Amino acid sequence: MRAFHRSKDPTIDSVAAAAGVSTATVSRFFNEPAMLSADTAARVRKVVDAMAYVPNRLAGALASSRTRVVATVIPTLSNSIFASTVQGLSDSLALHGFGVVLALSGVNDEHFKRQLMSIMGHRPDGIILTGAVPDPAIRARLEVSGIPTIETWDLPADPIDMVVGFSHEAVGRAVGRYVVKTGRRRILIVSAGGPRALARRAGFAKVLRNNGIPLPTVASFPGPTTYGHGRLAVAEHVNATTRPNLVLCSSDWAAHGAMDELRRKRLRIPEDVAVIGFGDLDFAAELDPALTTVKIDGNAIGAHAASLLMKRAQGERVREKIVDVGFELVVRASSPPDLAGTMTARPRGSAKIRGRPIRGPDS
């Protein structure tokens, strides 16, 4: 049944025959329309429409060795902070007729490798990764493949190829400096266990240390931190004997959970306990009190990655192989600048502290 249908798929040959032109002309109709005379183009168009012909991209890719496909590897789809990046990437690429294939790598390293091998079989014109790749064997494979590769959402010291991201360590330090200013010293950290959350924690801890602030309590969870993690951490670590006055979370979801649980404990936010998140997801500004968090422009990361890839695809040399998109500490009511808990007068009740890119082009 299927085979029957498939055999009926019009091909470039059948279209060419019906239009009375060569296959080269039909090919040019799609790929180099400017080369055709108006007459010829019209004739081809008519047949293409009539036959509902859709060029087989597999054959095209095989002949041209350009697939017009970009592969993206992300850990998971649910509760993924990378959703906006994939969206930005997909939107930008669509403008150039490029598609996106998504591979979900999970947390398992072996699975990641298998996914990558599978993806390389598709010979994508680009590979987008989230985070740095630790495994040297995989790195080597990517390097020899010659496929343009972009590591995103991080700023690896020794990148495989191109990078569009920001320094998590710098985020941690910026948050640390801000926390020092607020005067809060009893800190609970709700953190994911991944390398990037760890880097932020390291930057944060460094600043605290330099300022003689006691080491925070850390509630660590595998995978991205969820609403439930935030609740749980506060439920376990906030009690009569231990009462932090700041909860720093590795995701806005966890921050939301922390806020709800603090409230359940009859603690006021921010007067009793301030809360800081990470991500500036859609709901962060809508919370009550609005959430102080670190804004990452995931969409821009995707768009930027797309533009680098398109440059490469057009044979341009990419000079700035490392793009630091920076970040922004968005100060809102859940963790105001002063201990008292009243916001300094600000337009729209939010102040922004921009995280300057810490590296320049190609540095």
Added chain:
Amino acid sequence: MRAFHRSKDPTIDSVAAAAGVSTATVSRFFNEPAMLSADTAARVRKVVDAMAYVPNRLAGALASSRTRVVATVIPTLSNSIFASTVQGLSDSLALHGFGVVLALSGVNDEHFKRQLMSIMGHRPDGIILTGAVPDPAIRARLEVSGIPTIETWDLPADPIDMVVGFSHEAVGRAVGRYVVKTGRRRILIVSAGGPRALARRAGFAKVLRNNGIPLPTVASFPGPTTYGHGRLAVAEHVNATTRPNLVLCSSDWAAHGAMDELRRKRLRIPEDVAVIGFGDLDFAAELDPALTTVKIDGNAIGAHAASLLMKRAQGERVREKIVDVGFELVVRASSPPDLAGTMTARPRGSAKIRGRPIRGPDS
């Protein structure tokens, strides 16, 4: 530079030459390993490993007219209730060596069509759609393509090919019957404007009507309803003159927002106002009070769709082309069965009302 690298990619010919076998043998090493003698297999394996050879799937697909790729079209990635479905699909397909390409259709109908055309160029072995396809032109294209197609998350009256979903109208009716039992009659609906949310509303309204309950107030929003929508709707529609005692939301996100805003207004949940969501997302059970909602097993939808596709790929005829996965009304503390607002004693404080599939196989 890239071209240079690409030209170095080992091919099946170079592997065959190095191993002293024919290309057919190398092909069989990957696709029909049982056909090879242990000796031959070992020899090929050695060369494959040494050269880091990854078969070009484009060429393979072109030759065999099986791509081992399934295309999935979803509206958007952020705040998507379909995330679990894509995850389930992807996990199941990976087991069979199939990949997933994702197309984000957005809300725009024209964009959806373009995405679909682009996808058909990739000649996927299957297409997964979320929701029914209204446009007859698109339906026709899919039908003549002969590509196995699965409409999910809905139960269209006149499906294109296969279906894995549930009846939104039935969900609405089930929720309606439950609401009638709770005795609450002043209802605010926070709803998305899409066809499926509308179907649920219709089912719900029908039951209310039959029971002489006043028509609910409806706050409608385009796209999936978010946390912010829930807050906003409650902020606008709950006041001194209008005080619903039940807020029914078209997503758990909106329900969460509604809960937070109700609390801000010093209303008790569920004593003053009950809240019901949709989706049973990860945080629903963690909310305080835990959220009464409709559980949809998105993961199962994806897995089921994968299994239908694999059957087709193996040439099996699929007899039950319409699979109703049903749904489950999960009663939790945010909207208990009695008006008073105390939960009936239940193990784990949650009762489940299963939505039986309303259609049998092939009906």
Added chain:
DNA sequence: CTGAAAGCGCTTACAG
């Protein structure tokens, strides 16, 4: 502006 023809890297009857 258009066409004839080689070639992209595989798969798969067919023959042995």
Added chain:
DNA sequence: CTGAAAGCGCTTACAG
């Protein structure tokens, strides 16, 4: 169990 060879549906110098 293995191989020679045709063919999948395009693209693209090359020639005109």
